[in-house]
Amino acid sequence: MTFVDPIGKFRWIVGRGIFMEGNQSAYYGQYYIPLQNLEQEILQWLRKLVDAYAKQAGETPVEHIRSRIKTAEGMQEKLHKKGFETTADSALANVSDIVGFRLVTHFVGEVYDIVERMKQDGTFxxxxxxxxxANPKPNGYRSYHVILECPFSEAESGTIRVEVQLRTIAMDCxxxxxxxxKYKKHIDNVELIERELKRCAGEMASTDLTMQTLRDMIRKG
Incomplete structure (x- = not known):
């Protein structure tokens, strides 16, 4: 079936997705399907944690959860920068975000609540x-990163590490x-944009905290 798309954007996205999927499968080889299975297992686990939290709180604390297996190109570049071999075996042994997850919440407090639930659960x-x-990067980046150790029989060590990033909607934006x-080439006024981004990061963090305070006040009555 052919989809009509005046600017060809849909066809480009679908085609690019198929290309990237093929590249990932070729690069990770025998590990690719087990990595996909692990991705789904952890995704289901995170959703269960969030559902339990929502049931207790009486509302949904999470805007969305996304996941991905790192692209072949991205993985090879990362391994090269770290001075490791750029093979799939090297990736399993030396990289903590082959499989990555991003969990976006409405309020800052929910980030810390979910992190605590992850630790108490003990599945991973x-x-x-x-x-x-609490300790943003110099450029203003804010997020909470958690590295999980997960059973993975295909790896030599029997485990691999994956990363979960948790942040608010404002932080995600x-x-x-x-x-x-960062990844676009030939940008004018880079220094100005970086300064403005850092300023915005501070303002958005302040707004996040204010919104958290207001919500807490409303709930107290």
């Missing part, structure tokens, strides 16, 4: 945490724009 072991909300700027 939390081996590392980075709180970039900022990160999306910063990511676009």
């Amino acid at each position: 072991r939390v081996v590392k945490e980075k709180d970039y909300i 900022w990160a999306s724009l910063e990511h676009e700027m």
Whole structure:
């Protein structure tokens, strides 16, 4: 079936998706399907945690959850920068975000609540945490990163590590724009944009905290 698309954008997205899927499958080889299975297993686990939280709180705390297996190109580039071999075996042994998840909440407090639930649940072991909300990166980036150790019999060690990033809607909006700027070539006024992004990050963080405070006040009556 052919879809009519005046600017060809849909066909480009679908075609690019098929191309990237093929590249991933070729690069990861025998590990690709097990990685997909692990991705779905962790995704279901996160959804169960969120559903339990929502049932207890009486509302849905999460805007959305997304997941991905790192592209072949992105993985090879990362391994090269770290000085490792750029093979799939090297990726399993040396990289903590072959499979990545992004969980976006409405309020800051929900990020910390979900992180605590992840640790208490014990299904997957939390081996590392980075709180970039309390301690933002110099460019203004804010998020909470959790590294999980997961059973993966195909790996030599029997386990691999995956990353879960948790952030608010405001933080996610900022990160999306910063990511676009980071990977786009030939941008004018880069220094100005970076300064403005950092300023916006501070303002959005302040708004996040204010919204959290207002919500808490409303709930107290």
